[in-house]
Amino acid sequence: MPFFAATENWYDFRDLSNLSRVILEGVADLTGEPVAYVVAILIGFVASFLIFVLPSQLIVGVYGERKLIGRMQSRYGPNRVGPFGLLQPVADAIKLIQKEALTPIAADKAVMYIAPIVFVAPAVLLWAVIPFGPNMIIADIPVALLYYLAVASLPALAAFVAGWSHNNKYSLFGAMRIVAMTISYEVPLVLALLGVVLLTGTLSLNEMVFWQKETTIWVILLQPLAFAVFFIAVSAELNRTPVDIAEAESEIVAGYLTEYSGMKWGLFYGMDIGYALAASALAATIFLGGWSLFGLDKWIPPWMILVGKTHLFYFLFIWTRGTLPRLRIDQLLTYAWKYLLPISAANLLIVATERVILVENDWVDKDLIYWLLAAINIVLAVVIVVGWARVLGYKPDSVPTRPRLVSEVGGYVPYDAAGGR
Amino acid sequence: MLELEHFLTVGALLFAIGLLIALSKRNAIAVLMGVELMLNSVNITLLAFSRFAESGRPISGQAFVAFVITVAAAEAAVALALAAAVYRNRDTINVDQIRLLRS
Amino acid sequence: MEGFGVNLAFWTLAVLTLGSAGGVMAARSLFHAVLFLIVAFLGVAGFFVLLSAEFLAMAQVIIYVGAIAVLLLFAVLLTPRADRNNAETAMAAPAVLLAIALAAVVIFVIQDTDWATVTASPELTGAELGDALLSTWILPFQVASVLLTAALVGAIMLIRSSDEEAEDER
Numbered sequence: 001m002p003f004f005a006a007t008e009n010w011y012d013f014r015d016l017s018n019l020s021r022v023i024l025e026g027v028a029d030l031t032g033e034p035v036a037y038v039v040a041i042l043i044g045f046v047a048s049f050l051i052f053v054l055p056s057q058l059i060v061g062v063y064g065e066r067k068l069i070g071r072m073q074s075r076y077g078p079n080r081v082g083p084f085g086l087l088q089p090v091a092d093a094i095k096l097i098q099k100e101a102l103t104p105i106a107a108d109k110a111v112m113y114i115a116p117i118v119f120v121a122p123a124v125l126l127w128a129v130i131p132f133g134p135n136m137i138i139a140d141i142p143v144a145l146l147y148y149l150a151v152a153s154l155p156a157l158a159a160f161v162a163g164w165s166h167n168n169k170y171s172l173f174g175a176m177r178i179v180a181m182t183i184s185y186e187v188p189l190v191l192a193l194l195g196v197v198l199l200t201g202t203l204s205l206n207e208m209v210f211w212q213k214e215t216t217i218w219v220i221l222l223q224p225l226a227f228a229v230f231f232i233a234v235s236a237e238l239n240r241t242p243v244d245i246a247e248a249e250s251e252i253v254a255g256y257l258t259e260y261s262g263m264k265w266g267l268f269y270g271m272d273i274g275y276a277l278a279a280s281a282l283a284a285t286i287f288l289g290g291w292s293l294f295g296l297d298k299w300i301p302p303w304m305i306l307v308g309k310t311h312l313f314y315f316l317f318i319w320t321r322g323t324l325p326r327l328r329i330d331q332l333l334t335y336a337w338k339y340l341l342p343i344s345a346a347n348l349l350i351v352a353t354e355r356v357i358l359v360e361n362d363w364v365d366k367d368l369i370y371w372l373l374a375a376i377n378i379v380l381a382v383v384i385v386v387g388w389a390r391v392l393g394y395k396p397d398s399v400p401t402r403p404r405l406v407s408e409v410g411g412y413v414p415y416d417a418a419g420g421r
Numbered sequence: 422m423l424e425l426e427h428f429l430t431v432g433a434l435l436f437a438i439g440l441l442i443a444l445s446k447r448n449a450i451a452v453l454m455g456v457e458l459m460l461n462s463v464n465i466t467l468l469a470f471s472r473f474a475e476s477g478r479p480i481s482g483q484a485f486v487a488f489v490i491t492v493a494a495a496e497a498a499v500a501l502a503l504a505a506a507v508y509r510n511r512d513t514i515n516v517d518q519i520r521l522l523r524s
Numbered sequence: 525m526e527g528f529g530v531n532l533a534f535w536t537l538a539v540l541t542l543g544s545a546g547g548v549m550a551a552r553s554l555f556h557a558v559l560f561l562i563v564a565f566l567g568v569a570g571f572f573v574l575l576s577a578e579f580l581a582m583a584q585v586i587i588y589v590g591a592i593a594v595l596l597l598f599a600v601l602l603t604p605r606a607d608r609n610n611a612e613t614a615m616a617a618p619a620v621l622l623a624i625a626l627a628a629v630v631i632f633v634i635q636d637t638d639w640a641t642v643t644a645s646p647e648l649t650g651a652e653l654g655d656a657l658l659s660t661w662i663l664p665f666q667v668a669s670v671l672l673t674a675a676l677v678g679a680i681m682l683i684r685s686s687d688e689e690a691e692d693e694r
Contacts, residue, residue, distance in 0.1 A: 428575065437623040439545070501679075
């Protein structure tokens, strides 16, 4: 239906890039090219950050996360400030700004001051390559995925430098841990994404969305193994709670954040959410079809679809955070090298084979082939995960651990899940 | 108006600074940093030629840069392992104090 | 290459890269020197983008900033506090002379030569680089992979402490 397709008019809110183009052309006519450059930068970041990211970050990231985790742990969560506690993020921000930013005497003051800034900048830069719509992308570069990976490797460096600058042994432990984690999990992460790149044949995020729109199947179905590896590796890189050993408060105070207070700490905290949101947006773009939704993107604004999918993934992060206990550092490093790395390598082999088969045969009914591949890949994913766990000697307990331990010491297990009773 | 000469000059200056660091620093890690800067300046030069020079195969410059980056990564890993090994045996990584061959 | 943006980018990057390279030389603490080096690496990646090699620019950031710089920081961390200064040897003065002489000669040659240049950028994509690496340069490509493996094994062998070796022999 051509009538409903997004038009070139500036007031068509389904494609906000028209508005920015109109503004930029006007500015360039009025003042010349140099000013238009600055305005373009401002529009790009102010629009994407203030309109899409910051509300998500404050309302969903701070308020929603605390509320949801509260419900998962049978608490109320924030409910005092404003209606339903909605003003809690604002209260938090005011509190953080008021607090004194302490600096230890023996700290490396310049580095300690710069580290939060270096930590924040990549979180903003990441959004430059996320496509919010067919034209709504700040920098539509052909190597968008590599750009994302490159920029996403910077915050770990900033956190490491921050931990070093405090001259505090717990900070240093946190810093060493974050680097060990980042180096370990970067490898399976890149291998998993390489599977998607092989399948779609492009490094550009926007073209990946177009590929999924054309084949009418989401990559998450074709690459379930890659998605699983990606999700685990990315939550390790982001220091989300099941794997946040870099700031594990029960072991090393607060890791690399130990000596930070006030808004410097607030920047780290806020940008952790920012990175999680950016990673969710990347996952939504690569695995869930980004701004496309089976043709519905003609009616619903594409950027709304992307924001919705992003928050779907972000809910997954909150869910794992609210559910799983924290792991030890040696468990996590073993997991990266012995489980995730072979699994993602196997996934790469499988997808390369499939790609060769797809390219060399010229089937008419491509859609059916892709759905067939999806079924095969889901089965293969289960087989590989279970098989590799068996190879490495993991045997699932017939009786879950906790009821077994309880019954071993002679306790009463009330429900039948114990099985053995 | 940017020409080939601009990029080559930046590459040359970066190479000179890298050479200065590699030749004058005491610490083995700092020497390695100078070497890395020199490799980077060579990469800029190679890419400048790939972009500006008249050639039938401009992609060769990029391929060379890919190899230089690979070699630099391998070199950094081995050099830092060497520095750690030397430190373990000699209790110093200052290059002017490692003079076992001088009688 | 013309236009305001390109010129702005070039001069900013030139000042940033050369300035932070000078910072590596001037910094008194080895840790700060590594931080300056990271900025220099990022500036070089910016130059790669200017020279329309986006793929290599991203590879530069991932490999140099994400891996080599972290390796250097770790190495600094593992050296004792007394050795973390960034001092010069007695050979600093001749080194300065040599570096200035080299820069002067090379820049003279650059300015003096009549380069045969093209103005239009050759449109090079990452896919073409991949094709070239796997067709024309396939042998160096394989050698590079062998080199990386050798470096990996060599680094592990060098860094192993005698305790760990004794543990393996048991």
